[in-house]
Amino acid sequence: MCGIVGYIGSKQAYPILINGLKRLEYRGYDSAGVALLDDGIKLYKTKGKVADLEEYVKNKDITGTTGIAHTRWATHGEPNNVNAHPHLSESGDIAVIHNGIIENYDILKEKLKKLGIKFVSQTDTEVLVQLIEYVQKMEKVDLVTAVQLALSQVIGAYAIVIISKADPDLLIAARKGSPLVVGIGEDEFFLASDASPIVEYTREVVYLDDEEIAIMRRGEKLQIKTIRNQEKTPFVEKLEMDLNHLEKEGFDHFMLKEIFEQPKSIRDSIRGRLNLNKDRISMAGIIDFEKEFLNAGRITFIAAGTSWHAAKVGEYLIEELVRIPVEVEYASEFRYRNPIIDKTDIVIAVSQSGETADTLAAMQLAKSKGALVYSICNVVGSSIARAADAGSYTHAGPEIGVASTKAFTAQVTVLTLMALGLAQKKGTITKERFDHLVNELDMIPAKVEETLKISEQVKEISKIFTYSRNFLYLGRGYNFPVALEGALKLKEISYIHAEGYPAAEMKHGPIALIDKKMPVVVIAPDSVIYDKVVSNIQEIKARKGKVIAIVTKGDTVVAGLSDYVFEVPHTDELLSPLISVIPLQLLAYYVAVMRDCEIDQPRNLAKSVTVE
Ligand code: M6R
8 A cells, every 4th residue: 555656866756756646546545745856855745646747846846866655544643634655854964755654653753752752744754864864963974874774663554655855866765564666767767566557668677675675875786785784696587468448448438447357367368378289288387386285274365355255266276176175264363363374385476466464464364374375466576476485476467456356267267277276286176177167267268258248238237226225246166256356346346335145144134125225235156156156146036126137148037036137158167256256346346437436546445455
């Protein structure tokens, strides 16, 4: 959460910083600010979005070839002008931007206050900048050493960038637990929370590791040291990122664009893993640890939000096809409950951003207990991908909309490939079943394309439910996690209360909610429990609920019982989540549009949840 950008070089920093903030706005949008450095520090910050900052700096002096900028998701202190970043030291000579949480900030603040230092904001970040200045003055050391000394007193997570009036040719950055990428250009350096603000200037990047400090001096080479002053050789990587992914390309919102990108993102996630004859699946990360996977006593997924829902589909797939017991855990619970994990366990972290703090902490716990830790991430080079023993990337491309869509289907695709590949190796699947499922999987991108054609129909039906106050989503088997996902999508972008349930659980409580005002979305494609779902729909209709059903093309039974029907192409039940989730994504999108909600940046949320 929070997006940070920095620049030092020969160009004017402001346009680079502001464009960078726009790319990172998905990380937080409570306030935005920029500090530019030439003779002194020019600081501009305001509550609101990056557009508000642009408005605020109009007619102000924005010159400077060094600068830092920030877009905030508030943790300590309400979102207002004062708490917005950058923060200045008491003298005004040092400016800092920060992503993360300083957990011992109150102890440090009290100490500094007793020493006579005055604070203006409620943030933990201001404590950090005051501490750096205090250490520099007291110890009479250079800024890099002061940053090292100050950070060694800090408990918590941070990605910080620092500039100082006393040294306008220097930009310093450090990270622990929050991401930071350095871009290396021709006599210039870029810094950002992810690579998206950097990619149009340079493809050469260095991902900082925990407790590393990047020292970027104008005209000199990048230098990396640790907090304990150990010299490190920068590991330069080549960025592979399609710039088009970072633009809306004619769509009204990133979310809609990303929904429509799914045929491609699913195809990209299959590509290279299913061979041409479709008789073998190879996933590099798994090949290296094949023995461990085939002999695993248990697989435990750790994830949050939409990634947790994808992992739940993974549980059904792996248990059914590979016959290995699977648990799916909320990373936030797992990390604090002393779980039973040992060397025979494989723990798989699933995350779009690869930065979710709870998932990262949960995987570190699993590692410490001896488990093999695997990751399924979308963002290349992210903290979770780097912390894992091995992993597979989903190839969904950058997902900008806060509501996750194409990341979910890419995760389910990778999990399907994983389950099929392991089942083949383990001999837990017949050749006929394997051939049938890989053929079906290969056809999924085309079927998603076909499903997307119902977009206009979904839009029309959304109008009927724009002002509903509650929704229930029901599904069974492989489509139970899809029900959870549909409900999450609706609540996060339209702010309508929605609950997902296994359809048969309805009679154990939620049925009490059903009346003629309650829309109930029932996911009822062809499946072995189709008849059971029909009975569940009868129960809803008997209580006058309004049924919106997702059915397989040609269905007459559920279609005859339901008030509204979205038809989707037939596929094997195991792969049906990849298709049945599409109408739910569209429904959430159009209801939110009708309600005039902020689609890509829903209130209180951020794309990458790097705090607990
Ligand atoms: O980046 P991650 O997949 O680890 O993120 C997990 C959740 O924060 C995320 O899925 C969240 O629930 C989305 N906003 C859902 O659309």
